[in-house]
Amino acid sequence: MELWYTEKQTENFGITAKITKTYVDEQTDFQKLDMIETEEFGTMLVLDGMVMTTVKDEFVYHEMVAHPVLFTHPNPEHVLVVGGGDGGVIREIMKHPKVKKAVLVDIDGKVIEYSKKYLPTIAGELDNPRVEVLVNDGFMHIHDHKNTYDVIMVDSTEPVGPAANLFTRGFYQGIYEALKEDGIFVAQTDNPWFKADLIQSVNKDVKEVFPIVRVYGANIPTYPSGLWTFTMGSKKYDPLQVDEASxxxxxxxxxxxxLHKAAFVLPKFVEDLVK
Amino acid sequence: MELWYTEKQTENFGITAKITKTYVDEQTDFQKLDMIETEEFGTMLVLDGMVMTTVKDEFVYHEMVAHPVLFTHPNPEHVLVVGGGDGGVIREIMKHPKVKKAVLVDIDGKVIEYSKKYLPTIAGELDNPRVEVLVNDGFMHIHDHKNTYDVIMVDSTEPVGPAANLFTRGFYQGIYEALKEDGIFVAQTDNPWFKADLIQSVNKDVKEVFPIVRVYGANIPTYPSGLWTFTMGSKKYDPLQVDEASxxxxxxxxxxxxLHKAAFVLPKFVEDLVK
Structure with a gap:
């Protein structure tokens, strides 16, 4: 018997992947969590029916959340990751010696637990002494930590379920206040083919809060449309002013x-969404 | 009853799209040709079980075949398209007033016929007086036209079926000879996630024939992995030396x-394939 995992990325389109094993199939306190073994992409974490990460292509998302912003801030000592319980973004952050401490706040401890067990190549740095892992509500954590972080990364699920309030103007205002005076944040902001409205509304909201707003893209084969966007809001430093040679x-x-600047050069139809 | 078209892009991974109508389901002299109506991407042309083009996302592929090379050659008067019977690349070429004549050579007249009928927004320029449409073998056409073209575009299917000999060193040598002394060609060269070997071998072959070889990428949601590559071989002009302001x-x-130069900045793992 062949088993295939099919994800409807929209009502009328999706991806399908042959699977050989189901490790976890569980309703946590916050979301449906599946950990499955696929032939093509290796072990895959699925939350609420959406691929979050796979062993084969995870590097794209995790690198592209962490490095553009960390190479834009000249001294990113204190970093916060909201969500990201699989640990992939933390692993990339740990490649930056300037980072003294990275705090990860994920609302769902089960994501952390199962990632450590089934995704060791992704979650391995969660035990790094420079990392503090909190199982908590990121929205509240930000509210309680004013003027604390140099860099904040929002590694959330889509704006359904536990991440719904991470795509609101109030959240971006909270991030602004949790950042130091020259802080920067970055958030994953979905894809321009099926979620153009979301990218546009996030862009509008972030522009109301931050003086410098930039959008960049990356190719992630297991995410809807294969083209993912990230939105950066910055108080002072502009990623496009970075000297790439440095x-x-x-x-x-x-x-x-x-790729640091080239990733910000968007297709015309995406450029039009965010100008 | 819901009907879904599922394409296995690899043995173990694919896409699936809800369809509302099948217009054509035919074995031509050269390949299996399906024209179907999808909810998400509009009318879709499928050859030998692989998506060739859809009304919603076709612009990416067609623009990215035509414009980078036409804006690299200073005077692209005579242009050849090998394959491309749907007419999308021709439509983009017609946006360039410098082009005096574009010749399209597709081996399968049925692709042209059904594209005109079911994909009028794509095929509409095939009747432009600056266009000559030939139903013929592109490999032979190139062999018979030495020192003829300023620009050649290879808009082929994958290297199976009728396009198999369009991915050989002999074909690139033929293209070199069919180009004028300052000619350039571009070919679609599949995706780096599932076809890394193909990109590598094409790159090696083209480098043996052309002094300037460049690879660029574009996001195409209905193509495997969502990241498509294109390889340019040039006798004289370098796309990276173009003044974008001009x-x-x-x-x-x-x-x-x-995007002209930014498209050539590749992810590290793709850069490594072609260096």
Whole structure:
């Protein structure tokens, strides 16, 4: 018997992947959590029926959340990750020696627990002494930590379920206040083919809060449309003003210093969404 | 009853799209041809079980075949398209007033016929007086036209079926000879996630024939992995030496002068395939 996992990325379109094993199939306190073994992409974490990460293509998302913003801030000592319980973004952050402490706040401890067990190549740095892991509500954590962080990364699910309030103007205002005076944040902001409205409304909201707002993209094969966007809001530093020659080469599979600015050059129809 | 078209893009992974109608389901002299109506991407042309084009996302592929090379050659008067019977690349070429004549050579007249009937927004320019449409073998056409073209575009299917000999060193040598002394060609060269070997071998072959070889990418949601590559081989002009400020704005939805060079900045793992 062949088993295939099919995700309807929209009502009328989706991806399908042959699976060989189901490790976890559980309703946590916050969401449906599935951990499955796929032939094509290796172990796959699925939350509320949406692929969150796979062993084969996870590097794209995790590198592209962490490195553009960390190579834009000249001294990112204190970093917060909201969500991201699989640990992939933390692993990338740990490649930056300037980071003294990274705090991860995920609302769902089960994501952390199962990622450590089934995704060790992704979650391995969660035990790094420079990392503090909190099982908590990111929205509240931000509210309670004013003027604390140099960089904040929002590694959330889609704006349904537990992440719904992470796509609101109030959340971006809270992030602004949790950042120091020269802080920067970045959030994953879905894809322009099926969620153009979301990208547009997030862009409008972030522009009301931050003086510098930039959008960039990356190719993630297991995410809807294969083109994912990220929105950066900054108080002072502009990622497009970074001298690429000054970016050190670190060990990556997607991000390069050459891509630092090129990733911000968007297709015309995406450019039009955010101008 | 709901009908879904599922394409296995690899043995273990694919896409699935809800369809409302099948217009054509035919074995031509060269390949299996399906024309179907999908809810998400509109009318879709499928050859040998692989999505060739859809009304919703076709602009990416067609623009990104035509414009980078046409804005690299300073005077692209005579252009050849090998394959491309749907007419999308021709439509984009017609946006360039410098082009005096574009010749399209597709081996399968049925692709042209059904595209005109079911994909009029794509095929509409096939009747432009600056266009000559030939139903013929592109490999032979190239062999018979030495020193003829300024630009050649290879808009083929995958290297199976009728396009198998369009991915050989002999074909690139033929293209070299069919080009004038300052000619350039571009070919679609599949995706780096599932076909890394193909990109690598094409790159090696083209480098043996052309002094300047460049690879760029574009996001196409209905193509495997969502990231498509294109390989350019040039006798004289380097796309990376083009002054972007001199590129005129034309009506596009994906290509922009700003993207002209940025599209050539590849993810690290793709860069490594072609260096």
């Amino acid at each position: 970016i050190p080469e670190i060990s990556t599979k997607y991000y390069t210093p050459r | 590129i005129p704005e034309i009506s596009t939805k994906y290509y922009t002068p700003r």
